[in-house]
Amino acid sequence: MIPLEILEKYDAVRRLYKKSEVIFDKDKLATHYYQIISGVVKMNNFNDEDREFIQGFFYAKHCFGEPPLFLNRTYPANAEAIEDSELICISKTNFLKLISENPSVSIMMIENLAQRLHYKSVMAAEISTQDSEHRLLQLFDYSIAYFNFKKEEDGYHIDLTRQQMGDLTGLRVETVIRTIKTLEKKGELKIVNRKVYR
Template identity: 65%
Template sequence: MITEKLLESYQAARKKYNKGETIFEEGNFPAHYYQIVSGEVKMCNFNDDGKEFVQGFFHDGQSFGEPPLFLERVYPANAIAVTDCEILLVPKTAFLSLIRENAQVSLAIIENLAQRLHYKSVMAAEISSQEPEHRLLKLMDYSITFFKIEKGKDGHRIDLTRQQMADLTGLRVETVIRAIKSMEKKGEIQIIGRKVYR
């Protein structure tokens, strides 16, 4: 989202994380702005029984964990590397200076946070009341818009695993698999090489 060159001019450091490694923990105070160079990160919580609830997945070029930087509050979730990752970290004070001194970057951050808030509002309504197929279609359609997925000859490729779809919709993996098969039969999606196309 923010160019690497600009981040590096504000004290950004590159750090590598291994798959499964915790980047920051729920309850910690934020000290950095994080932007992914390569890899995938998830934000998640665990309940008292150890059950995981995934807040979202983040990919190359995306940032994560910004709200607490502005609110002077602790992280409400953990950030964990889903794959091996390389991430740019900018110290909090340097990042706030970057925002103050670059109006276009500030607007881009606001737009990004607004998109995430809108996504959470939409999905919260879907999860509370809609059938599995409807939830999954809404997730796919929102992903196409949010990630600006370009349409290929077979449609929009949804780069989410069945497990990730389950995590993001509050469904069981088995339910997701059944729903995807049903949607394919109805012609609402295509399955090509185990990948879903909308």
């Protein structure tokens, strides 16, 4: 995303987060821009029944949690490291200064936000109108493109747990497992050593 040397010119700070450590909580005022150097971060919400809904996963070179910085609003979700992660963060004031002084970075940010908005629109339509097979295939295909999953001998490895697949699509884990088996029978994907390949 934003080159580290540019971030460092605007007093960015590197921080280490342990697995399961919370980076920020839902409803807290957004104060920093975060970008991942290494590791994985998830953003999530919980409903009244304490069921988790995952908004997304973010990997090395991805940023997360920045939309509220432009709106002076609170975070709409929690952010948590799902493995030991190194992040670089910059204060809101310095981030907005960086954006205004670097037009090429502004364009990158707009493209990134547009990509996420597109994903949310596609998945919202899938969750509300489509069956489980269609939802999972849409998630897999989008994940291959957006997360740059690498093609292996058996296809693209969908590096998500069954629980994560369910949380991203609004499906129960049992439904995810059944649907994956059905899709394998139809030749839409492969299962090799419990790993899913598209």
